[in-house]
Amino acid sequence: MRMSKTKVLTGKKKKSTGWKSYIPFYLMALPGLIYFFINNYMPMGGLIVAFKSYSAKKGIWGSDWARFNNFRYLFMTNEAFNITRNTLLYNVAFIICGTFLAVTVAILLNEIRSKKASRLYQSVYLLPHLVSWVIISYLAYAFLSADTGFINNTILKLFGGKVINWYNSPKYWPVIIVIVYLWQSVGYTTIVYFASVVGFDRGYYEAAELEGAGTWKKIKYITLPLLKPTIITMVLLAVGKIFYSDFGLFYQVPMNAGALYPTTNVIDTFVYRGLMQQNNIGMSAAAGLYQSVVGFIIVIAANLLVRKIDKDSSFI
């Protein structure tokens, strides 16, 4: 065995012979590839159910064609507009508030003298991100419950205000949802910005110090401009997902309360409720397809934009 290999080496550079020698790799890749076929590609084909009048007996492929009826039905209602508006507005709010807060925290973390304190703060901020949405809904409930919630029991005592039935009042929820979103996500987003800030060339800051620049000036004229590409990239990547919502946030935290639908129903929750609660497969399928297609276009557009700015960061 060894002899024949040496023979090959003496003459030419040892070269793998065609694709047959790669068979072990293809075999290794197979389970994962099959999984993606089942979990991701088959449902892509199944999107066709949006154009069908689904019957469980006949299955997706055997059901009769409904052509555009499901879509007509979907867009005839107010729902389509409401859920799209909610999805988009929330994501815009998330992007603006989330970016602002994460950048602020990242910069402040960097300015803190004690590295130990800085790391400790970061650890604490990341913790909410690791809590499941179900449990987060319990945390929210501890604050917002009408009769036992912390807010009702303390605003009452401290400020003498009226008790608010939070889970019955849709108008407060845009703010509540944004706050909960920030609580859950800022620790995570900050890490990316912080990694950038830490990597900036110290030379700029030293030069500025020699010119007598104070901390605020250094942030304004060095840190922020240097952060701009990262911020733009992160924002664009987030915009790419603007048609999607975190199902956990919008389903669990409002506790699926019907009264709150007007301000908390997003496309993802609408699809879920249509499918699981109302058994209206046609409409939820149409909404799902709508989301997948528009979402796809937006993701591609956003990534192409990112590519223009910073080639390494785009996915494409």
Add this chain to the structure above:
Amino acid sequence: MQSKSSRRFNIFANAFMILGVIFCLSPLVLLLVSSFTDSNVLIRNGYSFYPEKLSLEAYRYLFQSGTQIMRAYGMSFVVTITGTCLSLVITTMLGYSISRPGLPGRRFLTFYVFFTMLFNGGLVPTYLMYTGTFHIKNTILALLIPNLLVRAYYVLLMRSFFQNSLPEEILEAASIDGASKLKIFYKIAVPMAKPIVTTIALFSMILYWNDWQNGLYYITTKTGLYTIQNLLNRMVQEIQYLSSNATVGGSIDLSGIPSATVRMAIAVIGILPIAVLYPFIQSNFAKGITVGAVKG
């Protein structure tokens, strides 16, 4: 030498950060304190950071009469550990193979994986397929497979790692020594991949542990398959259902559902493994996120 402005700024920064700490931790502290609160006090005075009376009754109930709860807890462990192990094996094999430089069709296969991050069928076709075609409803497979078993992002992270951080010379040397490709993989590549494998294992464990969606969609009759998250979810659902159907003037019969303090205790044990592993998780997370943010 610390300038006056930077000292002032440091104080301001620390103050802001401490506010952030209070913001992040207070809900969790409230949860913990509530789980140790006397049940009647909670109903009377509401959730509070400083309750009138503390008690261990919620936990006592949990460990003595909470058989369904303990079963769900066990289920969470089983699903998390099984899922993570399977996931690691498949993900590593796929990530490694598509990282091999000369592999014919390598770009196609990478795109095949990557495309799933851009476009997906969504809930309806996925659900109809898993229930209608594969019949995994109310089986443990429903907790392990959908959307969690292999994640494109993790595959690409693995691929990045094997591409960039694995010195080709060592692999070539082993190959010249007569090692088969498979042996090279598990005897050399995998041990060298310990950092990335650890990172992905942690991500995966958290994902499985916290998952409640698969249970919500697919576990409808076999309540024995509930994980802790599913259990917490169903309890909320039942309470919502009862309170929206309560007769006027009548009180809700919550006798079948554990009391508020017990529910808090369940939530606490639901976070516990993550809290325990937290120092370990936290250092890996930062590494994993920054690696992922810089496209390999």
